[in-house]
Amino acid sequence: MVRANEEVETLLQEYADLVAIAGGDAFKARAYEKAARAIGGYPADVSKLDAKGLRDIPNVGKSIADKVLEYLRSGHVSAVEETRASIPAGVRELLTIPTLGPKKAMVLHEELGVSSVDQLLDAIHEERLRDLKGFGEKTEENILHGIELMQKAGGGGRILIGAAMDAAEQIVSELSRVTGCEGCTYAGSLRRMRETIGDIDILVAADRSAPFMEALVGLPYTAEVIAQGEKKTSVRTTKGLQVDLRVLPPDSWGAGLQYFTGSKAHNIRTREIAVHHKLKLSEYGLFHAGSGKKITSETEEEIYARLGLPWIPPPLREDRGEIAAGLRDELPELLAESDIRGDLHTHTDLTDGLAPLEDMVAAAAARGYSYYAVTDHAPNLSMQRMTDEKMLAQRERVRELDRKHHGMRLLHGTELNIGPEGEVDWPDEFLAGFDICVASVHSHFNQSRQALTRRLVRACENPHVAVIGHPTTRLIGKRPGIDADFDAVFEACARTGTALEINAHPERLDLCDEEILRAKRYGVKFAVNSDAHSTTHLPYMRYGVGTAQRGWLTKDDVINTWPLTRLRRFLSSRP
Known part of the structure; x- marks a missing residue:
């Protein structure tokens, strides 16, 4: 089920948003945002830590540690509840709209008296937002899209694959231990590796169904029994996930698995x-x-x-x-996670990662990789405060560690920022010193379609850029992808020999399967990367591989399945 770390992360992020919308200290809001991210990516279970253990987490001081302990002990935090109570419920509702941040929500409430989604819709239709500084027609379009995303999420109840997989695997583990179990697995859209999941389908092969139905109902995280019968039981977990369990006769296992997978x-x-x-x-x-x-x-x-x-x-x-x-006997031999030889997009605490270089390298080596790239952010993402000196010092440390990890080669890279005109950080002579450069769009999402397309194509044409990171920039259910002509981008990637990333983070999965299918027709190569910001993110690779499989990719399509010698030729042979 959901880790305590993730529950605390959600709570602290909410508090940061509440502080911001209440007009509180911006430094305080930022401090809680940083603590939320640090706790979410921390490898140890925070529910098992004392105050000292919590303060050992980066960006977690005494005040924040005390609030975490209060939440773990009682299920609530008085400071959070007091701040919630100080803000109208309708304004808090505005914070649930993807694409609308706390600052804009505060402006809407103070300037226009907007305190609900319905009032916001009225204000947009009456074009009242256009008189506000920082708002315009494009802002209205983004907010309307955010409301649409929120309503779809609320109505459809779909959750990200990562949360669904965690819950499904724990339930499968529990039911597999019940006497008489001859087989147990998840099915449905989760088995098909769709990016979002509705209900979780669990199948069991057994002669008697009652012990499994009773076991599901009796799990500590079962909050509600929706229906219970001999062939099917449906429950809702404490996190609101619906789980449907079906018990099949063992001799019907294959047919049932095929049918309920869809x-x-x-x-x-x-x-x-x-x-x-x-x-x-x-x-x-x-x-x-x-x-x-x-x-x-x-x-x-x-x-x-x-x-x-x-x-x-x-x-x-x-x-x-x-x-x-x-x-026609023409199905592809799909990429498998075991084909991945290395991860080419990861971060450390030098920029916005949560773990030091040494910990990230050790965790990657434990996964059995042949090579591993460190790609911290470049200086144009100013909040990361990168400098030439910091990057060169990291390169020296990477080279030292490379000599100690004979079983896994280390590559020193960077994630560049694709600027508004397609420019990237650092001049050519500095970029030439990197083993690999990933380039990504991190800002100016609302440029025109023509400008965004030109921007990405220019990045593809940069001879130092080997991979375009999270190409559409989307965050599933939170932020739409940018409006660019991606057929033109795919053509440019094929022409210049630039790989497109399949970002494995469950909130991104970018490119998505449909875009992968389109890009593959142009002859594009891909890189499946975790974009890990902590050691706990490295296993996200499985979701990127699943998305690549949905896009019909083989291991030859994916550059980080290749031996290092072939990968280096690819990285050095760009025009």
Whole structure:
């Protein structure tokens, strides 16, 4: 389930926003933001730390540690509740709108008296925001899009894949220990590695269902039983996630797994093939349509084989041509996480990371990587206070550590900022000293489509830029991607030999699967990176790989599956 660290991170971030919107000390708000991030990425469980242990976390002082202990002890923090009470509930509602930060929410409340989403919509439709400093027509469009994102999230109840995976794996672990379990796994959109998940589907293979239904209902994080029966039980967890458990007879496992993995469109195609062969396919098996005799049901492989198909990996089961490719025996051999030889986009506490260089390197080595790149932010992201001297000193330390890690080579890189005109930090002679340069857009998201496209294309044409990081800049459910002509960007990447990143952070997954499919048609290469800002972020790689699989990528499409010699040739051969 959700780590205590993440709960505390959410609380402290909310407090930072409340302080800002109440017109409090900007330094105080920033301090709580920094503490929130530090706790969220801290490898140890904060619920097991005392006051001294909490103060050992970067950016956590005595006052913040005391609030964390109060929350862990009682479930609330008096200072947070007092600040909440001082702000109208409607204004707090404004803070839930993606794209609308606390400063703008405060201006709307003070200048226009806006204290609810409905009042904000009225103000936008009456064009009253345009008279406010810092607001304009583009701001209105962004706020309207943010409200749309918020309403979709509230109505659909979809959650990020990372949170869903944590919950599903814990439930699978618990149920697998129940006597009589012959198989247990998650299915549905989570097994297909979709970026957001609705309900979590759990399947169990067993002769008796009652022990598993009772076990699910009895879990400490089950808050509500929605429905309980012999074949299916649905509960809601303390975090609001709906979990649907189905228990299947062991001899129906393959058919049930295929059926409940979906997608609906994919299953329609497989059933159509079954009908064509005078068969009937259901969650219980594959049957003769006439006699009703069961043909097969125990494994997915047998189901697909009897339909004349190879086993189709779950991330491909979206009715995007996988059936036709399977019938032609042309399914790709998809990228696997075990194919990843290194991570090419990571950060340390030299800029906005949470762990020192040595800890990040040790954690990467523990993952069995052949190589690992450190890519801290460049100086144009001014809040990071990077200097030439700091970067060169880090390079020396990276070279020292490289000599000590003979099993894993270290690359010294940087994440450059793509400026408004497509320029990047540092002159050519300084950039030439890096092993790898990732370049990303971090600001000026609201430029025109033409300007944004030109900006990205110019970055691709820079001979020192090897990878475009999180290309659309989106944050799932919080910030839309930039409005650029990405077909032109993909063409530029293919022409210049610039790789596109698949950023594995669950809030980004950028590029998304549909954009990957488009970019692949241009012959673009990709880099699947964690963008880790702490040691706990390195395992996010699995979500980037899942997204790459949904985009039909093989390991040859992904530069960080290549041996280091081939990767170095790619990095050094740009025009």
